[in-house]
Amino acid sequence: MRKTLLFALREYKAAVRTKGFIIGLIIAPILMSGGAVAYVLLKDNVDTTDRKVVVLDHTGRIFSKLEEFADMRNAQEVHDPETGEKVRPLYLFENVEPNAADPHAQHLALSDRVRSGELYGFLVLSEGVVHPTDESTEARISYFARNAALDDLRSWLGFQINHRLRQLRLVDAGVDERSLPDLFHWVQVDGLNLVTRDKDTGDIAAAREASPVEAIAVPIGIMMIMFLMIMMSVPGMLHSVMEEKTQRIAEVVLGAVRPFEFMMGKLIGGIAVALTSSSVYLIGGILAVTYMGYDDYIPYHVLPWFVVYMLLAVIMFGALTSALGSTCSEAKDAQSLSFPSLIPAIIPMFIYLPVAKEPMSAFSTWISLIPPFTPTLMVLRMATPEPVPLWQPVVGLVGVILCTLLFVWAGGRIFRVAILMQGTPPKLSNIIRWAIRG
Amino acid sequence: MVPSDYPQFPLPINMPQQNEQSIALHSVSKSFRKHVAVSELDLFVPRGSVYGFIGPNGSGKTTTLRMIMNILYPDSGDIRVLGEQLSPRIADRIGYMPEERGLYKRMKVRDFLVFFAGLKNGKDVKASVDAWLERLDLTGWADKKIETLSKGMSQKVQFIATVVSRPELIILDEPFSGLDPVNTDVIREAILQLQSDGTTVVFSTHDMSMAERMCDFICMIFKGKKVLDGTLASIQDEYASDTIRVQTADGRRVVEELEGVEHINDFGRQQELRVRDDADPQRILRQIMERSAVQRFDIVKPSLHDIFVRIAGPASREVEHA
Structure with a gap:
């Protein structure tokens, strides 16, 4: 474990001490929010x-x-x-x-x-x-x-x-x-949350006004941070493993640590990078939302789930991409595997809007229980004002843990075989064979 | 297939007992799909020795070294290192420098060495790192990034990374490849110093003269099988004194088409002649003297280079295909 942590520390330092990390920390939210942040920043620049x-x-x-x-x-x-x-x-x-x-x-x-x-x-x-x-x-x-x-x-x-x-x-x-002003007077339909009873006094509390910030912006924002964390830490692992293999560092390292320790060091390093980035975004996001007066809308009850799901997501996708990185003998192999390896993480980005709009629909429930989609879609659903039954995040968590164990197990077997193999193309048949036979 | 007329060596005489062996391989085999990389290999490396591992490219040397390092797992057979079964704990007592070596280019030299010694559970490594940097004349580069080093310097850094945690056993795959003569001497002296401090050193090399000069024991592996094993003298003793080393004023021209000579190894100013068993060296000397002034004429055992070529050279392949 000491070696794994030592290796993870090196990975972490190598990642966060680069200008690319700092620039990425600033640029990534702008890119990921589909230009929304840029629009907000630039909208007055007319x-x-x-x-x-x-x-x-x-x-x-x-x-x-x-x-x-x-x-x-x-x-x-x-x-x-x-x-x-x-x-x-x-x-x-x-x-x-x-x-x-x-x-x-x-x-x-x-x-x-x-x-x-x-x-x-x-x-x-x-x-x-x-x-x-x-x-x-x-x-x-x-x-x-x-x-x-x-x-x-x-x-x-x-x-x-x-x-x-x-x-x-x-x-x-x-x-x-x-009478024209009266005829043309527009009356807005106010959206209100359900009426509740105050836990302390027992009085019926006034319903709080429903806000698109609470219903859409905050859930999507939290989900986007989750997606960002995956995208900022996981793809780098594929390229870093591929570099270590092609630059012949891997065998030097394997003289000192076992392949599993090697891979776990990378994963823990990736988790540390994700925690650093997410801390910046979460703290920054909470401060920004509080500054704008929307602090009542911050779903603090989701944050522990967010952290747990994020850690597992980084391990799950990181194990997969590290293993795939170990199968690459040259840069073009890594290029061709980068996107496919991230498809499970990207798919939720195509379906999050209907999930955010109808978080309790059957579609939203089942799609958020598919392990690779669970981290992003479950926190999205949980961050909406609609209460998600506790069994759903728990079942989702169990599924993610099992899937993570499967990915780490298979990834470790692929990694061990492929990391020293040169010239064998990363064909799907080879990868499956290495995963099964070790 | 290994030709049937290759000399088969018994285990070295006075083979050390198990607790005196740094490495012991029993019937170790390893295949990659249909390709047999190592077959039924027995190997014993005495503690404190310098052990040379030779063989042509693709003969199974690196696979064997990787199995000793537990990087590859054997299909069958038993491997013991430092008297124990392979385990991560044992790996900490071994220094390993692979043939294809890489370094984290963006790390600083000292940071890399401290990090790597840490991976090997090295203790008080900072002082040791500085001592080795000074010894290999790299102190001025300690705080530079590795990407700024020349190839020779990088190789010296790699060597320090291998030895800085004070391992009991050092395995070096082609430690001298790519080094200039000055750095070759530096590394060679460092290896011999480590040996004198009690460290066992195993290294593979294609430099036969280096193996002859440095190694207490030499093992040659060819097509996955061991074909030579022992001290240089014991290996040479298996061959007759069928080699004549000649130096004349006129070079190769004068030793061509001599009666009784089977093969000529031309080293430029000097030639090695392999003679038939029934050939008369005195007669060969007379023939040469008729053609040129002889500066040197030695009847010797075949060099390691010659033995290597006899086993792995084109002629052996002809025997194999016959």
Whole structure:
């Protein structure tokens, strides 16, 4: 055991003392969260150049209200209320009389003004938009700009113009214009958690408001940390074993330690790396969530399960990848095995959304009991507000322990045979044979 | 198949008792699928000796050494090292330097050596590491990363890693390959010093002259079977004095097509002639003197190199295929 720990310490130091580890610690969450973190960091980094748009209002009934909506927006949303700093562009509209005789020439002239930078875009509201079911006139809203497809302004225009069109249709139907605010008042459905009784006082406690942060963001965040820990510690083991084999270090080491100690040293080193990274992320995440005022949503009861599942996941996948690394004689072997070896860890990433949305469905329950998926999906389910019966994480844990023992046993046999073998390609048939026969 | 006319050696005379053996192999065999790497091998290495392990590439030397180190398991037979069955505890008393050696390139030299000595349960290793670094002239490199070392320096670091935990038995697979003459002498002297301190040294080599000069006992393995075992003198005694070492002013040209000469080993300035049993050396000398001025003419036992070539050279393969 002393040798295993000594070897694990070397592995740990070799991993965490690199710049790659520090950079990975920062970059990995950004990559893994599918750009969400980058979006949050960069969302305020927008072009604040004012957007001047010409409106050709064939109805003659929309422009004035649109300008009014824009003035309201410009007054409320363009400047940071605390610093006064301009954080968004002003939307400025100019009403131009449509040229009914030669609309194409007018559109070309306006396009040229956009190209020259004088305008940001132009908007054409056809005459039939107020009553589109009247087929005698065309009902179309056309927005012309250099990048109209991905333009925020187009979305804003769509909402405001349709809001105005509904108002006009009601007025035309004889509804009093003064009642329009009441007609258009939107009432949100508040999501609330179940009512509970206070354990100490026995009083009925007010239901807490259900939050998407609690229902989705926190569970997915915890699951992502689990996935990150696996991805930050396990693939490195495959390459590290492969390097030790190809650089002929393995035989030197095997002169001092047994193959199983060698592999376990790597696994424990990997666990230490995962614990270091997860500590950074968990502590950082808890501090961030607390700072944002969502500390009530942190599922502290999941954390012990998270740690246990994470340790087992690293051992389980680490044993598999270490064994596969020992079968590689050259870098291209490792490249071809890297992805397949991680498929069991990656599959939950394709199915976590339905599981997070319906954590107690039969699909979610059974898929989270399949051992390679259990660490990520079970903590995801447990972190949602829905209570998961205790037997499920317990059964999941037993399954993961058994699977881990199987992987370590088979991995150890493969490792012992393959680590000194040169020139034998890592075919599936060979790997299975080594695992069975040793 | 080993040719049937190869000399079969008995165990060395006065074979030490078991407690005086550092290594004892009894009928050890190892196959890799259909390939027999080692077959029914008996081997006994006396304590405190320098034991040379020779044989052509692929003959089973490295497989045997790996089995002694418990890195590979024999299919059959018994292996005892330092008087005990193989176990992880025994491995700590053995220093092993494989032929294909690698080092953690990003580690510093001293850190690597301390780490490796720790894996071997070495005690007070820091002082020992520094002493060895100084002895092999590497003190200035102690805090440098291994990737900055030359090949020769790396090999010396590897050697220190093998011996720094003060093992009772040292197994070195091709310890001199790739070393320049200066470093070869350094390592050779270190090995002999270790022997004088009581350490048993087993090393494999392709350098026959090194084996002749250093080894108390020599074992040759060929195609998985032991074909030579004993002291150099006992091995040579199995062969007749059928070798003439000649040095003339005109080199190889003058010894070609001499009557009674079976084979010529040309070393440039010197030639070794293997003569037929019925050949008359005096007659051969006269023939050479007629052709050139003779500077040297010795009738000797065959060198280890010559014996090696007789066993493993192309001629032996012809015998085998006949």
